[in-house]
Amino acid sequence: MKIQKLFQKTMFGVFALFGAISLSTSILCVYTVDTHLSEEYENNSENIAKTIADSSVDILLNRDLAALQSLIDQFVEIQSIRYIYITDESGEFLAHTFVPGIPEEIRTSDPFNTALVERSLPGMGDFVEVGSPILAGIAGTVHVGMDTGLIALKIQRAIGQQIYLISIILVVGVLAAIWFVNLAAKPLGDLLGYAVDLARGEEGTSNDKLLSRDDEVGHLARLFLYVSGREESESTNQRDEVQRR
Amino acid sequence: MKASDMKTMTRRALIRSGLACCALAPWLRTLRAVGSTVPQTATGVTDTEIILGMSAAFSGPSRGLGIELYRGARTYFAHVNQHGGIAGREVVIKTYDDGYQPDPSVKNTLKLMLQDQVFLLFGYVGTPTVTRVLPMLKKFQARNIFLFFPFTGAQPQREPPYGDFAFNLRASYRQETAGLVDNFVRINRKRIAVFYQADAYGRSGWAGVRRALKRYGEQIAGEATYRRGEKFTGSMRKQVEILKASKPEAVICIGSYAACAAFVRDAVDLDLRVPIANLSFVGSENLLKLLTGGNADNDHYTRLLVNSQVVPSYEEVSIPGVKEYRDLMQRHDPQPLQDLMKEAYAPFAHSFVSLEGFLNAKLMVEILRRLGGDPQRNQLERAVFTVRDFDLGIGEQVSFGPNRRQGLQRVYYTVVKNGRFVTLDNWKKRFA
Incomplete structure (x- = not known):
């Protein structure tokens, strides 16, 4: 009964410890991954917008818009970039990747804005949009929209992987704890049984395996045997004295 | 050394050289033949064939364009090949399917240029595909590979920086x-x-x-x-x-x-x-x-x-070029390439696309003829520029020049x- 209680307490301790580790690691992980990935995606989209803006100058000034469209089509193949549009110096749309058409929210937004904007487009999802001026803005502006849903999915995946790893460690830890507790509990149980037998003064009580152990359990067993022997001799002496009297 | 000795020696040297040449003549002929075959094969021309490379949509929702364009061109080439080809060489089209997608088109072009070593690129289909291929032509400009008569009216192959690597027949x-x-x-x-x-x-x-x-x-x-x-x-x-x-x-x-x-x-x-x-x-x-x-x-x-x-109606049989197209289509009835067919397709007896393919081939043959018996890639541009007021038989004269890389202008x-x-x-x- 006492051993089971010890076992339960140990298991509870293990669970509590791992639970605290898992929770704190997950929170830290969510925060780190979310912050880093979001920053990374924003930086990427800013860089992509800048790259397109730099490459567009020559095309806008010297070439057909088909070449410009071909350029942005290649960039929109990059995962998590969901739309790109280019407006000219008057705000007119020169090229874009929207299907079936340019959303009303974008059509009515400021075409020269280059600051980060969060957009929720009906039927398309949530986006983070960044802009970059072409030729310091005198030739137009490039706008790149990153799908925040996809970013969230990637963050979730990264967190999921982290939690998966922690869960495996937890299971292995619990199994190891059970094994260790059993390893400690079995000799203690034997010792308890031996002590009870000695207390009952059962004849021929002896446990060589227990008495030969070179650890605390062995020392205790030998101590119990010694105390039990002393008590027995003391009671024999007392009995002899009574008889003498 | 005396002058007479020098004379004797020179004479002796000449005789020796002459004898050596006579002895080596058969070997030299063989070496020359091997030498001439290797570079010729390497540029898409053999003793029996001139190989053109084509990447087009033969599968997917736009497969009808690639198939019909190929059928039209194939008809005219078959007609020419049947009548002795060009200076004894048959015109052959090496074809690949790109499904009207840019990436396969780029891969096919690399294969055609580097692996198949075709003489020129011919009859590509589509703007998104061609616009991605054009920079490759610039990259390999030392090889003098040109794109002839793509099935697209877009501007990128009509203007700098890539306009010099393509020749167009159709209006834009x-x-x-x-x-x-x-x-x-x-x-x-x-x-x-x-x-x-x-x-x-x-x-x-x-x-x-x-x-x-x-x-x-x-x-x-x-x-x-x-x-x-x-x-x-x-x-x-x-x-x-x-x-x-x-x-x-x-x-x-x-x-x-x-x-x-x-x-x-x-x-x-x-x-x-x-x-x-x-x-x-x-x-x-x-x-x-x-x-x-x-x-x-x-x-x-x-x-x-x-x-x-961009071509007249194939119903207008009063136009000589259209009549020739209809007659040859009926005679040769070219079938879609079975190797490239992934989905069923029932070809049309006549179509605007196959007529365009036919006219592309007709002008291509004329240009190849103008290259003479030893076609070289580096002579292609010059040969194209010799085409002045050429009659394809559709009532519009075709001319090319350094500042004119599109043959037809008319829209119907x-x-x-x-x-x-x-x-x-x-x-x-x-x-x-």
């Missing part, structure tokens, strides 16, 4: 869209909306319409897009609703036949009753087949259709009558 999308806009404006339909493919092809046509409208102080009334590869079974209702909201008086479609047919169907179903124009790239016969379901009497969806073409307009595309002669009567 700029000319087609300008012609359509001019005619619509003339019948007082100035509010023009555009339905286009969301890629370089669509943008090229969109830019053409925008440019043409600007001349009249007008803007594009509304625009809607679709993704490349859309099928006829797909819905275009959203696009129709977007355009309908802009209250257009005409719509110009810049797309492929499956998507444009779906758009026309949904436009008529949603009561958008305005003329709907398509560019030559659409593949008129395939479009018509989808809209009529093969039933010539079914004009429910085709009454307000008008298609621009056709409407559907009795289940066939016929030349439109009176816009007012038809659409006013």
Whole structure:
């Protein structure tokens, strides 16, 4: 009964410890991954917008818009970039990747804005949009929209992987704890049984395996045997004295 | 050393050299033959063949374009090969399927240039594919590989920096869209909306319409897009609703036949009753087949259709080039390449696309003939520039020059009558 209680307490301790580790690691992980990935995606989209803006100058000034469209089509193949549009110096749309058409929210937004904007487009999802001026803005502006849903999915995946790893460690830890507790509990149980037998003064009580152990359990067993022997001799002496009297 | 000794020695040396040459003559001949075969094979010309490389859509929703263009070209090449070829060499087309997608097109081109070592590239289909291939031609410009007569009217292969690496036969999308806009404006339909493919092809046509409208102080009334590869079974209702909201008086479609047919169907179903124009790239016969379901009497969806073409109607048998095309198509009846066929396709007896392929091949043969018996890639451009007022048999002379890399300029307009595309002669009567 006492051993089971010890076992339960140990298991509870293990669970509590791992639970605290898992929770704190997950929170830290969510925060780190979310912050880093979001920053990374924003930086990427800013860089992509800048790259397109730099490459567009020559095309806008010297070439057909088909070449410009071909350029942005290649960039929109990059995962998590969901739309790109280019407006000219008057705000007119020169090229874009929207299907079936340019959303009303974008059509009515400021075409020269280059600051980060969060957009929720009906039927398309949530986006983070960044802009970059072409030729310091005198030739137009490039706008790149990153799908925040996809970013969230990637963050979730990264967190999921982290939690998966922690869960495996937890299971292995619990199994190891059970094994260790059993390893400690079995000799203690034997010792308890031996002590009870000695207390009952059962004849021929002896446990060589227990008495030969070179650890605390062995020392205790030998101590119990010694105390039990002393008590027995003391009671024999007392009995002899009574008889003498 | 005396002068006489020198003379004797020189004479002796000459005799020795002469004897050595006589002895080695058969070997030298062989070496020369080997030497001449190796570079010739390496540039797509053997003793028996001139190999042209073609990457086009032979699968997917636009496969009809690649197949028909190939069939038309194949017909003329078969005719030439049957009559001795070009200086004894047959013209062979090495074909690859790109499904009208840019990445496969780039890979195919690399294969054609580096592995197959073709003499030139011929009959590519599509703007998004060709615009991605053009930089490769610049990269390999030392090899003098040119792209001949791509099936696209886009500007990138008509202007710097890549215009020098391609030769076009057909009129441009700029000319087609300008012609359509001019005619619509003339019948007082100035509010023009555009339905286009969301890629370089669509943008090229969109830019053409925008440019043409600007001349009249007008803007594009509304625009809607679709993704490349859309099928006829797909819905275009959203696009129709977007355009309908802009209250257009005409719509110009810049797309492929499956998507444009779906758009026309949904436009008529949603009561958008305005003329709907398509560019030559659409593949008129395939479009018509989808809209009529093969039933010539079914004009429910085709009454307000008008298609621009860059070749005359194949029904005009009074045109010598058209008659020759029809005769040779009937005689050779070229079938689609079985190796590339992934889906069933029933070829048309005649089509605008195969007629264009036929004319491409006819001009190609003329250029190859002008190269003479020892065709070299570095002589190609010069040979093309010798083409002046060449008669393809369609009533328009073809000329090329350093500043003229497009052979034909004319645009034709056709409407559907009795289940066939016929030349439109009176816009007012038809659409006013």
